[in-house]
Amino acid sequence: MNEPRGGVFKHCNIILEPSHKNADAGFIIMEPEDNPPMSGSNAICVTTVLLEKNIIKMQYPTTELTLEAPGGLIKVIATCENKKVKSVTLTNLACFADKVDVNLKTKNFGSIKVSTAFGGDSFLICNANDFNLKIEPKNAKKFVNIAKELLREANLTIGFEHPTIEGLNYLSFCQFVEPLEKNTKSILTGLNTVVIRPGKLDRSPCGTGTSARLAVMKEKNEIQINEEFISRSIIGSTFKASIEKEVFINNKNCIIPRITGSAFITGKQNLYIDKDDPFPEGYRLNDTWPDL
The missing domain is CATH 3.10.310.10 (Diaminopimelate Epimerase; Chain A, domain 1)
Known part of the structure; x- marks a missing residue:
């Protein structure tokens, strides 16, 4: 998650076709430094976007999905009302x-x-x-x-x-x-x-x-x-x-x-890499990235 497209305070979830036959969608969690096996807040965000952006059809009063996180399958139940996801309940991996x-x-x-x-x-x-x-x-x-x-x-x-x-x-x-x-x-x-x-x-x-x-x-x-x-x-x-x-x-x-928990869509962003960009993989400086 390097600058200028990312940064210390930015996380990203890449939504993919699942590899598991029982999953409705897969997602990879991108943090500034790591790609964790699972993230509860990110799973809640992914579920909210999938349904509110009609990537997967919203059902009322609840929509049940199976998400494939890097660490395994996650069951989620979204409580839905007026085209909005009011809350998401997820069943986590074995802990x-x-x-x-x-x-x-x-x-x-x-x-x-x-x-x-x-x-x-x-x-x-x-x-x-x-x-x-x-x-x-x-x-x-x-x-x-x-x-x-x-x-x-x-x-x-x-x-x-x-x-x-x-x-x-x-x-x-x-x-x-x-x-x-x-x-x-x-x-x-x-x-x-x-x-x-x-x-x-x-x-x-x-x-x-x-x-x-x-x-x-x-x-x-x-x-x-x-x-x-x-x-x-x-x-x-x-x-x-x-x-x-x-x-x-x-x-x-x-x-x-x-x-x-609940998540709220706050905006939409398009990211690009220009073929002439001298920094296609981005960059980091220790004014915001500590311990460089």
């Missing part, structure tokens, strides 16, 4: 907690408790309180800088390897969480922020991050099957989430999460 409440030794922060999990991609999960930070917009840059050290140390000393997704042998994202609480309706809720390479925060509550957190919560007996959980982001956006069921895959206790 699991890998290591729970283990010690991570760091140079600048001492020894801290962390967990690792797969929620559609690999996550290092840390408590924001351990760094005396609240998850709020004014601390965004601080979380980014802390995450770089934590991920570097965690990949060296804790590690991660997915049993079936080839090449996923590292921790991709760092998720900071605040303690769980009950809202005024006695529904379990939690605030999080996820750092995405090369150095920015997810603006959504992060579907894969929420799924990874659910896996750790289930391992720690903090949530039950079908119990509602509201995942909140640093800007106040929310996903409704729950655990549909538990499964045992590749000698691992896994969960199947459900995530519900």
Whole structure:
């Protein structure tokens, strides 16, 4: 996602004909640095565009689709009204907690408790309180800088390897969480922020991050099957989430999460490559791309 067509803050989904016979559409997730196996917020965006732009015919009151993400098949149910997708509920890949409440030794922060999990991609999960930070917009840059050290140390000393997704042998994202609480309706809720390479925060509550957190919560007996959980982001956006069921895959206790959220089409853009363009693959500078 290089400039000038992309950038640090731009993500893109390429919609393709599916390779799996049971899928209605396939999509490849393009982030600034990575192509993850799955993304909840991107799956919600793709579903919204497919239906609102009539690429796939919208059904009322719900449209059920199967999407082929790089990591596998995803079932989605879109709630539709007046040619609009009001919400999308997706059933994620099998997710699991890998290591729970283990010690991570760091140079600048001492020894801290962390967990690792797969929620559609690999996550290092840390408590924001351990760094005396609240998850709020004014601390965004601080979380980014802390995450770089934590991920570097965690990949060296804790590690991660997915049993079936080839090449996923590292921790991709760092998720900071605040303690769980009950809202005024006695529904379990939690605030999080996820750092995405090369150095920015997810603006959504992060579907894969929420799924990874659910896996750790289930391992720690903090949530039950079908119990509602509201995942909140640093800007106040929310996903409704729950655990549909538990499964045992590749000698691992896994969960199947459900995530519900909404997306909104904000514009249309055409991108081109001129045959005379001296930079057909784009470029990067460290005024916006960190760590170059």
